Amino acid sequence: MGVEVRTIVDDELEAWIAACNNGFMRPAAEGAADFLRTAEPHLDRCWAGFDGTSVVATLRSFATPLTLPGGAMVPTAALTAVTAKPTHRRQGLLTRMITPDLDNAAERGEVAGILIAAEWPIYGRFGYGNAADHCQLKLDVSRTRFLREATGTVEMVDAGTARRECPAVYDRYQAAQPGAIERNGRWWDIATRLKPFPGFPIPERFWVLCRDTRGKVVGYVSYVVDDHWVDRRPENTATLGELVGVDEEATLRLWQYLAQIDWVQTIAASDRSVDDPLHWQLHDARALRAYERSDFL
Ligand SMILES: CC(C)(COP(=O)(O)OP(=O)(O)OC[C@H]1O[C@@H](n2cnc3c(N)ncnc32)[C@H](O)[C@@H]1OP(=O)(O)O)[C@@H](O)C(=O)NCCC(=O)NCCS
Known part of the structure; x- marks a missing residue:
């Protein structure tokens, strides 16, 4: 069976954060899910790839105002927690998570998308480019x-x-x-x-x-x-x-x-x-x- 891509529900938060830590080469941290729950985690913006019951890819976006030159602030979608497990890389999972998330952001009226890229070649294909050094x-x-x-x-x-x-x-x-x-x-x-x-x-x-x-x-x-x-x-x-x-x-x-x-x-x-x-x-x-x-x- 293929990998299912969808947003998560509350009792999947623990597995999601563990997979995210794994993707960033960090050990799973006890209590991280509870910590996230103390503030609104916006689960409808937390994406995961599920291989069976196992989370093998993660992506999250959150809303923030972004200050523009001149002082205007525009509603913006900030991307974070982007990972795919080494066993599941280059199988299109990032593409399958980011595409609906960007569509949703556009529908909400978030006029810009921002992120800090771990590696330059990852995001250009999705429309991101360097804005600030x-x-x-x-x-x-x-x-x-x-x-x-x-x-x-x-x-x-x-x-x-x-x-x-x-x-x-x-x-x-x-x-x-x-x-x-x-x-x-x-x-x-x-x-x-x-x-x-x-x-x-x-x-x-x-x-x-x-x-x-x-x-x-x-x-x-x-x-x-x-x-x-x-x-x-x-x-x-x-x-x-x-x-x-x-x-x-x-x-x-x-x-x-x-x-x-x-x-x-x-x-x-x-x-x-x-x-x-x-x-x-x-x-x-x-x-x-x-x-x-x-x-x-
Ligand atoms: C970055 C990452 C999430 C990509 O996930 P993925 O599921 O492998 O990405 P996809 O399969 O959807 O890749 C889409 C395209 O981008 C390219 N791509 C993805 N990651 C890339 C990378 N690190 N370097 C170069 N190209 C990359 C793929 O080759 C693919 O190109 P193609 O369509 O021409 O074949 C994954 O490599 C990862 O977890 N890396 C370690 C953590 C990390 O860097 N996270 C990003 C934090 S900003």
């Missing part, structure tokens, strides 16, 4: 001098405070940033580790808020610092979870905070915009290296 940044703190001091204050906070304060900052950022999409409460619960997603461990990060001169929270950064000493001298890297400011002032203030942390020699940031203005805010722009430029959205 990203890059990694590395700032050499010992060579860093800023051209001016940003205004505002910074404050280290615990995860609970970050969970309360950061979403509103992100929402303001999203409204003005082309390519940005919505984040729901579950995203923040996971990022702040207040409700971890089983199977997706996130390191415990420091959280720092930036306030403007009137005391309003206008930015945040989360980061971890390694413990690397050479010849009894600190050579640590602060690796950012993310750094978000509602404007250039807040963003600069947060970079300046990071560049003055004792023991930290390098600041590493991933998923940054390729036109990040930080280069132009330094006396020596070569203190900042941009590398691994690649397609992202």
Whole structure:
């Protein structure tokens, strides 16, 4: 008998998430299905390929506003959890799942489709193309001098405070940033580790808020610092979870905070915009290296 492709029902969620983890080469995680159930999992958008009773392919889409240049937001279908088991690849399962899902999205009035592609050749045939690049940044703190001091204050906070304060900052950022999409409460619960997603461990990060001169929270950064000493001298890297400011002032203030942390020699940031203005805010722009430029959205 051939593989049946359809959306799933609630008691198939556990097998579906296990198959999805398998497709991403991760072990099955106990409790993941229950975690997904705590927020609406939109089962009518969770597709599976069933070989008998076994889930051998997965795909899910969700609705989000997408910010366009100029500030308009359009309803968009975001694709995720796309997998086919190694034993069932190249038998047309992705094609059979994505085709009805895209048709449904169009019927709902979702005018764009977005995803982050694991591999370039997978999605072009379905109409997707590269829209935005990203890059990694590395700032050499010992060579860093800023051209001016940003205004505002910074404050280290615990995860609970970050969970309360950061979403509103992100929402303001999203409204003005082309390519940005919505984040729901579950995203923040996971990022702040207040409700971890089983199977997706996130390191415990420091959280720092930036306030403007009137005391309003206008930015945040989360980061971890390694413990690397050479010849009894600190050579640590602060690796950012993310750094978000509602404007250039807040963003600069947060970079300046990071560049003055004792023991930290390098600041590493991933998923940054390729036109990040930080280069132009330094006396020596070569203190900042941009590398691994690649397609992202
Ligand atoms: C990506 C993946 C889901 C594709 O599923 P699939 O069921 O094998 O895809 P299909 O059989 O429907 O393929 C449709 C076409 O795309 C091509 N294609 C699919 N995946 C491809 C890949 N990784 N590289 C190049 N071509 C690919 C197929 O060759 C096929 O072409 P054809 O119609 O000319 O024969 C599967 O390879 C997979 O699970 N990969 C690992 C996880 C992953 O990368 N997921 C995507 C996350 S964004």
